Amino acid sequence: MGKMQTADFQTAIDSGAIMIDKFIYREAMSKLGAAVSVVTSDGEAGLCGATVSAVCSVTDTPATLLVCVNQSSRSNSVIKTNGVLCVNVLAGVNRTVADLFSGSAGVPSEERFSHISHSTLKTGAPVLDGAIVSFDCELEQIIEFGTHSIFLARVVDIRGNDAEACLVYFGRQYISVSTAAE
Numbered sequence: 001m002g003k004m005q006t007a008d009f010q011t012a013i014d015s016g017a018i019m020i021d022k023f024i025y026r027e028a029m030s031k032l033g034a035a036v037s038v039v040t041s042d043g044e045a046g047l048c049g050a051t052v053s054a055v056c057s058v059t060d061t062p063a064t065l066l067v068c069v070n071q072s073s074r075s076n077s078v079i080k081t082n083g084v085l086c087v088n089v090l091a092g093v094n095r096t097v098a099d100l101f102s103g104s105a106g107v108p109s110e111e112r113f114s115h116i117s118h119s120t121l122k123t124g125a126p127v128l129d130g131a132i133v134s135f136d137c138e139l140e141q142i143i144e145f146g147t148h149s150i151f152l153a154r155v156v157d158i159r160g161n162d163a164e165a166c167l168v169y170f171g172r173q174y175i176s177v178s179t180a181a182e
């Protein structure tokens with residue numbers, strides 16, 4: 001579907017449709033700027049990694065994140081079997097990493113980890129070098145809703161670095177957002 005103009009978008013909303021069409025919803029969501037992360041896992045089911053924006057904090061006691069992963073994504077079943085995941089929040093310079101793990105770089109999933117250096121913390125899930133911060137997590141609970149699984153993940157370790165810019169997805173584009181003075 002082509003890009004919808006704001007006026008068309010408003011007309012569609014004003015037409016009073018009770019059920020919001022998924023394309024209208026996606027167009028609206030493109031205006032919600034969001035940090036970009038790569039959720040990784042390793043264990044019994046092997047390695048996986050997927051670029052995600054659906055990440056947020058649930059509570060700090062106990063430190064818990066939620067991550068929404070499409071049920072059609074290979075990562076979904078791998079994370080469930082492994083029972084662990086790591087949310088690697090990408091730095092502003094990490095656009096190629098986002099492309100690598102969203103599939104848009106065309107690199108097969110089994111090859112993706114050979115293109116980036118990584119280590120581990122407590123759970124064994126890959127911690128990507130260069131991520132602005134990585135949350136190493138144990139899977140606590142899974143809620144299936146619509147097309148996605150909501151993973152509630154308890155944070156068991158954290159590694160950060162001093163990168164000054166994070167990667168944000170807004171208007172279907174990557175933008176580097178920096179704390180450094182202009």
Ligand SMILES: Cc1cc2nc3c(=O)[nH]c(=O)nc-3n(C[C@H](O)[C@H](O)[C@H](O)COP(=O)(O)O)c2cc1C
Nearest residue numbers: 050051052053054068069070073074075101102169
């Ligand atoms: C900016 C961006 C954000 C994304 N956010 C999510 C997300 O929150 N959840 C999700 O399931 N997929 C998301 N995707 C799509 C996944 O990256 C893609 O489907 C994934 O790489 C599938 O790979 P897999 O089948 O190897 O797991 C996003 C893609 C992009 C480019």
